[in-house]
Amino acid sequence: MFESAELGHRIDKKTFDAEVPALREALLQAQFDLKAQGDFPLLILINGIEGAGKGETVKLLHEWMDPRHIQVTSFEHPSDEEQARPAAWRYWRQLPAKGQIGVFFGNWYSQMLQGRVAGTLDEAGFEHALDEAVALEQMLCNEGALVLKFWFHLSQQRMNARLEELEDDPQHSWRISPLDWHQSRIYEDFVRHGQRMVQRSNCQRAPWHVVEGFDHYYRSLTVGRILLASLQDALKARRKDRRDVGGTARVGNGLDQRRLLDSLDLSQRLDKAGYQQQLLTEQARLSRLMRDPKMKRHALVAVFEGNDAAGKGSAIRRVADALDPRQYRMVPIGAPSDEELAHPYLWRFWRHVPPHGRFTIFDRSWYGRVLVERVEGFAAPVDWQRAYGEINAFEEQLTEAGTILVKFWLAIDRDTQYERFKAREKTPFKRFKITDEDWRNREKWDDYVEAVDDMVTRTSTRDAPWTLVEANDKRYARIKVLRTLNEALERAFGQDG
């Protein structure tokens, strides 16, 4: 598949000089439109053979376009903050915002390919990394991003000639790669695995472009034309398709209308004495577990979702009470900021992913996409339906990095909610907790029941299961929450051996 990029493509300087001014103007105009339209980012991934002009191309883009809105990031050795989190965190940190251009020079492909060639990644690991890359790009495209992937190529002979030529040039020292390109095995392995990588991750919305890097004029003009055409197409498409919101929204969970939530026995209760005693026991257990040396290899994430007035806040408080305030971080999810809106949906949650040894409590979470956003129509069906898969992929990355993930749905019945709303209105320091919106949400009770049913069915996985908490009795709910957290920690520590 790289053969046609080993032919020694070239064009002459005259052709190049004749075409560049118009190309440059058009690129600048397209970049300006991208920024003005502001509804999607452009992400460019730079990969390929050493010496094939990757760095020069990045510099050329800076030269031809407005460099202030192009952010080049190279991902070299991860910092300790990055090492303590899932591998993808560093990429999420640097994703370009809508209207911006991000160039990832050194990215998931170079990581997996270097690892495969160096032997630190085996076949299964390589396949898995490929799957994750495809899923990530799929998500980015679904969020509207334009993703362009370049593979700069050279035949082995031309690469060797090029490396010799560059060796003495001080301005080019940054081409150094961790691989020893002078070994012919390295080139061969790189190309072999690289071909498979390109084949497996090529798709219509995030296509690979293989460009021969031998001749500067040919390479530059090719990249410029591809970039321009892709950007212009995307700008046109985005203007036209202000998303088609129609379509069928039902997920469907059997025809008998039996719901998961109906199966809960909400009458379960704990008396005060039993509660007090169990509370102390479970809090001491949590405190002890969080200080276990094994926690250094894990992080803990707890997600709290539930009906309004189900007691999320008071359950969270009982968890927090057991802990050193320095060990945990509370993240309440409300309206997104404009920086958050300018990024893919999950970006605002990736921001708060805890490092090893720490605990993040999400008071509402990424599940808002398939709950409130679905029910209220803030997200189009096509968007909340794909969210299940995206969320599963996100959570898999968390748990693979050692994060223990515990998800709670606190369930109460309608009558209990009514009583609590009324009580809140009467208690002075709880008044701020009850708003007109809460009463409005209550009207949509059945829609939420259906949404919760779909959510649990589609996102309760072996490593990230949902725990439904019967919360009509607050004491019962709090103990169940604490115990579930403790059991999850013990299970994970037990598996560490």
Added chain:
Amino acid sequence: MFESAELGHRIDKKTFDAEVPALREALLQAQFDLKAQGDFPLLILINGIEGAGKGETVKLLHEWMDPRHIQVTSFEHPSDEEQARPAAWRYWRQLPAKGQIGVFFGNWYSQMLQGRVAGTLDEAGFEHALDEAVALEQMLCNEGALVLKFWFHLSQQRMNARLEELEDDPQHSWRISPLDWHQSRIYEDFVRHGQRMVQRSNCQRAPWHVVEGFDHYYRSLTVGRILLASLQDALKARRKDRRDVGGTARVGNGLDQRRLLDSLDLSQRLDKAGYQQQLLTEQARLSRLMRDPKMKRHALVAVFEGNDAAGKGSAIRRVADALDPRQYRMVPIGAPSDEELAHPYLWRFWRHVPPHGRFTIFDRSWYGRVLVERVEGFAAPVDWQRAYGEINAFEEQLTEAGTILVKFWLAIDRDTQYERFKAREKTPFKRFKITDEDWRNREKWDDYVEAVDDMVTRTSTRDAPWTLVEANDKRYARIKVLRTLNEALERAFGQDG
């Protein structure tokens, strides 16, 4: 000064229980107002003697108020990303946004005090750290923040009793501090230096509150009352004073109306041949310097300010052309995001402070405060006037951490600007660079001359001098920019020995 906090203050449970419900309600209400009003943050600094109830107090605040809008941060061992930047970067990263409460548990005071007691910080270093703390808090208060500083105290005897009591309690392991509190010298030194610290950094807008930590009821009620009163006062004051914008705005630079910018010889030129040759020389020099191993101990920051159409962009491009795109980062300063608006003015620049080994280019900068914001009236005189001192303090922190800071003002005359505006309107791919706003700014030429004069006079320091660049001739300007950067790097490396 801590004597009154060694008396063994206590109150009985009955008084406590009687007062807490109303206090709690009022605190919740105040917190709600803080969030709703959304125009200032509350920052609480927790310091004092080991075992005096610091952690319990933080937990109590979580219990009494809405924990979702209280962010507790402890600053323990800095991460490698933090170590590669000025010491204050980690605090700026975690500053609470407007409407939020931030608790810094472990903060600049605990750092300096532990350092002083452990002997890693000498007297001069301690004094310097104190000065920086005072300047930082002054700035925060000027930006509207409410800063409350607590010193929790215990007599040595009571501390010893308390430490013994806590030793066996597994839930309290997080009290561990790097100092060995069982040594009586440690207590004495801590108190002695702590007293001086509290005295020197006490001020009306960020006062210290010394609270005896012996009795839980006394301590908790005292903190709760102080917090409530301070928050209520601040809420009332902020509502009233929607800043008094009047007052005298002139800085004044001599009566003779002679301006720094008038002293420039804008007729300086470079012919094309000389330019080409010097460009190559200076770019190669910059490339070499940036790859010097000494760069690992430094970062480079370049600030580009100048008249509209003075050629900032093209000068920046000549700098970038010499470099590996991975070494530098371009930060164009436009309208702030809402997250940036919710923080003190300098926060958005602290975000982009480079780590050692890297180079950040600011295309416009923090000087906007004393240029466009002053001239256009976006900042009140009291705010842009204090900005000079804040900026100097900021830059001092950068240079102390090894950052090489180079600041350019690119100057052209009015006629040259007119010609360039006209030319831009005619060149298709430069059209986007000229807007109505540029023409409007041009009307205020004299105001800018005055603002630049004041800016340079007040912020050109030994370690962060301004370089005025005669930019009527773009070639001359580009070479001067490159040469100035190179000389700054060489000077810094030379001082490293």
